[in-house]
């Protein structure tokens with residue numbers, strides 16, 4: 001088996017520190033998603049320029065916003081501290097989940113959030129549509145998604161009924177169908193969402209940035225915004241080597257932690273570290289044994305080993321690392337291997353090697369996983385933020401980026417489908433991470449090993 005420290009042959013000296021893993025900021029080349037030959041980087045901003053809208057942060061949210069503004073003729077500038085896709089968007093597990101978490105969490109919105117739900121439902125194929133329309137080379141596949149459980153769960157049956165009622169092609173499936181889809185008899189009950197899928201989130205984000213640039217948006221990499229100050233009724237954003245002046249600023253910085261401007265945004269979320277790993281490509285004979293339908297797989301109730309098989313025949317998963325163990329690639333690879341060998345016994349003897357291991361930070365608006373919806377913030381006059389996309393950014397980022405662009409061109413912020421809130425500090429933000437990393441995940445791993453779920 002490959003020593004993960006050798007995964008970047010010739011770069012061992014540059015192996016990130018334990019602190020970098022713990023902060024979710026290992027260099028993006030350690031993520032399994034960028035191609036080995038790096039794309040030409042976007043140059044840093046090196047002048048004082050003007051724009052209609054400045055977008056800060058080139059993840060799924062910021063690139064989608066910028067693209068959809070550019071498509072509507074708005075002069076947009078996108079400033080990224082690193083390069084597009086270097087944040088959570090280039091580090092995730094690649095699942096495109098076509099449904100929402102708890103709809104109860106939307107009950108307090110006008111009309112119980114139905115305007116938002118309707119928009120989400122109508123645009124649930126957005127990732128696949130964008131990929132086709134823009135000709136993105138991002139390994140995007142509408143391959144379906146399975147939530148697999150050991151036994152029957154009323155909550156899954158209820159969920160299927162709710163989303164079938166909204167027009168979804170989702171079915172409750174039993175052991176036999178699961179065996180056909182997944183190639184294992186390990187699961188007895190589940191949901192098959194035909195409208196879900198997978199993507200390479202790094203290449204997808206890069207693709208959105210490139211299409212925005214092709215339409216005239218000015219995209220800058222290595223351009224960390226250091227300050228954002230009011231100036232003559234507009235805003236001036238400064239980087240180390242230049243500045244942009246604009247009437248409208250939108251912050252798409254995910255958690256916003258570490259940013260000195262508008263520090264109140266840094267306390268609006270519950271951060272949660274996650275780690276991901278990719279195996280080396282498996283031979284066709286091995287792939288025929290695992291997940292022959294190539295669906296994106298999630299386990300229920302605890303999604304300990306989400307799985308996608310990408311276009312290169314690699315297995316990709318993500319989990320939540322224990323405290324102080326985020327750098328321990330071998331530990332999380334071993335967990336995954338044990339799961340694979342237990343779930344797909346025919347794999348015995350097939351060598352499976354680790355190719356990449358990385359970490360990234362999610363920003364969640366609620367300490368209840370399912371109730372964590374993205375947030376729009378009115379930070380100041382002319383300054384908005386779209387933050388806290390939680391664990392659902394692959395569809396939510398492109399979707400809300402597009403929605404925000406539509407609203408900005410009309411100037412009707414009252415038409416936002418999720419509330420526009422003032423930044424408000426959440427209480428005990430660290431407790432969420434402690435609860436998940438120290439208690440819930442270890443307990444779920446134990447229950448899973450003992451076959452108690």
Ligand SMILES: Cc1cc2nc3c(=O)[nH]c(=O)nc-3n(C[C@H](O)[C@H](O)[C@H](O)COP(=O)(O)OP(=O)(O)OC[C@H]3O[C@@H](n4cnc5c(N)ncnc54)[C@H](O)[C@@H]3O)c2cc1C
Nearest residue numbers: 057059060061081087088089092093095225360392393394
């Ligand atoms: C391991 C892992 C697995 C996940 N799995 C999934 C999954 O399977 N499916 C799914 O839908 N979601 C998943 N997610 C969540 C998803 O990745 C996020 O919700 C999404 O990427 C957030 O997008 P974003 O644009 O808000 O943030 P980001 O992608 O983090 O982008 C924010 C950007 O802002 C930049 N920035 C910050 N400050 C500044 C500044 N001062 N100046 C300039 N730029 C700045 C950062 O460099 C960064 O590039 C996962 C996340 C992780 C970490």
